[in-house]
Amino acid sequence: MTVALRFGPPAMLAALTLLATGIGSSWIGPERIVSALAGHGSDTDRIIIWTLRLPRVALAILAGASLALAGLLLQRVVRNSIASPSVLGIVDGAAVGVVVFFWFWSNEANALTVSIHWQPLAATLGAAAFALCVALLARGDIAQPVRLILYGIAMAALAKALVTVFMILGPVYRASQALIWLAGSVHAAHWNDSAMLAGILAVALGILVAAKATVGQMVLDQTTATATGLPRVGTPVCMLALSVVLTAAAVSFAGGIAFVGLIAPNIARALVGLDPLRLICVTPLIGSSLVLAADIAARVIAYPLEVPTGAITALVGAPYFLFLLMRQASHG
Amino acid sequence: MSTWMRWHGTILILLLLGTGALSLHVGLRLYSPCEVWAALSAPSYSPDDHIIRGLRVPRTAAALVVGAALGVSGLLMQAVLRNPLAEPGLLGVNAGASFAVVFALSVLGVTALPVLSVFALLGAAGAMAGLTVLVVLARGTLTPVSLLLAGVTIAALLNSLTQLLVVTDEGTMEAMLFWLAGGFADRDGLLLWTLSPALLLCIAFTYLSAPALNAMATGDATAHSLGVDTMRLRFIVLGLATFLAALSVLIAGPVGFVGLVAPHVARLMAGIHHGLLLWRTALIGASLACLADVAARRVVVPQEAPVTATLALVGAPVLVSLVRNRQLRAAA
DSSP states (O other), rough: OHHHHHHHHHHHHHHHHHHHHHSSSOOOHHHHHHHTTTSSSHHHHHHIIIIIHHHHHHEEEHHHHHHHHHHHHHHHTTTOTTOGGGGHHHHHHHHHHHHHHHHHTOOSSBSSSOOGHHHHHHHHHHHHHHHHHHHHHTGGGOOOGHHHHOOOHHHHHHHHHHHEEEEEEOHHHHHHHHHHHHHHTTTTTOOHHHHHHHHHHHHHHHHHHHHHHHHHHTTTHHHHHHHHOOOOOHHHHHHHHHHHHHHHHHHHHHOOTTTHHHHHHHHHHHHTTOOOOHHHHHHHHHHHHHHHHHHHHHHHEEEEESHHHHHHHHHHEEEEEEEEHHHHHHTT | OOOHHHHHHHHHHHHHHHHHHHHHOOSSOOOOHHHHHHHHHOOOOOOHHHIIIIIHHHHHHOOOOOOHHHHHHHHHHHHHOOOTTTOOTTTHHHHHHHHHHHHIIIISOOOOOHHHHHHHHHHHHHHHHHHHHHHHTTTOOHHHHHHHHHHHHHHHHHHHHHHHHHHHHHTTTTHHHHHHHHOSTTHHHHHEEEEEEEHHHHHEEEEEGGGHHHHHTHHHHHHHHTTHHHHHHHHHHHHHHHHHHHHHHHOOOOOOHHHHHHHHHHHHHHTTOOOHHHHHHHHHHHHHHHHHHHHHHHHTTOOOOOOOHHHHHHHHHHHHHHTTOHHHHHHH
16 A cells, blocks of 8 residues: 555545634634644633534544445445445434434423433434335345335335424424434534444444454355355344444434445545455545535535535535446446 | 226216315314305305315315326326336426525525526426436436436435525525425415416326327337337427426425326226326326325324325335336346
8 A cells, every 4th residue: 555545544534623623613723723632722722622613523523434334334235336324214214213212202391201312222223123124125136236225215215204203293392403413414513422423433443343354255246255154144234233333323413414425435445445454444534534524515615604514415425326326337 | 998997087086076175174173064165155254264265275276286297297207218116206306496496596586486487497307307318328228226216316416405505595494494395285375376277288288198108108119110209209298297397396395206106006097008097197196195185184183294294105115116016127
């Protein structure tokens, strides 16, 4: 690997982090950021950076990394670079989990009867339920990712309908919260969210690094992979499950940020090839950079207003998806 | 035509009248037939009268007209694209019209109805043209499923552009969001009463294309030998379908799945003869939209669910079963 490839993605992420921390209603230069992080600098700078800017930046980085890894795993399971968590109904499934959670566990006074910290679990369960439905529908079509995605689209439409129904059934003020969250945004970030997401991401990364040989084997076609000793059903199911958990975790904290899980693994593969360990390391970096860049754009484009981060990633991701679709169609 | 098929026609007309009448009676307040008749025949200025004449009648008319138009639009697209999954919502035509109307309203500040109609038509035609370019670029290698994915992606792209426009224009945001949610309640009366005749005329006009569509269903080569200019037919019929979808969007906002479900139900009854299919699809589309609207008023009493949600609850399973369909599987 050349020096540029080795240091490119981390350097880009670092630069974007500085930029994302600096940009806001008042610009804070890199030198002031570094001194504030080191515990020096003015109190104002320290407060702005530690309580306002950094939680958001951290959440964007972690959500991007989780979605990118989930995409990488999913593309391996399906053996096609066109798959991604956002088109498999997982994102909307997680949303169903959350609104059902709000609806079921709130009392007459519209207060939650259980801790809000169960929300990620509800999101994961919803995502898992919908992923399971899509997987069951597509079990005969696993070699045809285009059909798989279409099942995902149908299930996502169903999930969106359920979300609106449960949002109306649930408490009103929760509905407005859910709406903001569904649009996909990292602006309401909190350190606790980042800590939980970081934990999940660390565990997933650990598992993947330990199982890097398996991730490598999944590149092979079904027959060859089986011949090299890869379990035919067990491994894909485990990888799919890990992918669902990662997506659900990212979605439950940062909302539906579309297409990151599609683009990041493809960029990473173009950069470092098929080596599993390198892919596992580089893909999250790319995903983080994408979400950070989209978040910066979302803040700058209509300043002083903010637009949803998910809308920005869709503007980039949708044409790329069309490109992949056309290329696969013409290659048969 | 067998007696049984003639009965189908009668049943459909009765169904249409029944759902229309039901829609006048059912809502948050249930009215008896006597009350409805009194309000319709002898207008007074009581609150009940206002509810029935001022709210329920326009709403029912909007559901019937838009349902019929979207159903026929879907049927036409399915026929000339030879794609059982084609539908204005899934192919991005609705999204194109929505984007163009939002652009005209919020960026150019246009409010005149004729100009808005032109923008809706341009947007819908633009989305259709984009899809056609993709089909031409792929040189016939796009399967029905791939074409649908391309349409859904174009819709996602246009929706995120619409979202950016809506979020950055705080003045019109609320009205825009209401219109973009899609539905038949509280729609612009002027729009409804001026555009409905145009839609009904257009539906009647499509009847002229039925013999050519029948010829085309046998294959392009056979159609040619029967004297049908398939390119010209495709152009005209897609134009009609786009016109129907664009004006429907202007009246009721983007409403999905009617165009997918209605033609397939009609096919179950009327087979493949397009003369029968066209008007049965119109009747079924109108009844379906109206029934979904009635259901939307009652599922989460005292609130009201969006009709797009009830339609998705019906449409998504239909989409799944169509993708699983054997014939389509063979075609892909």
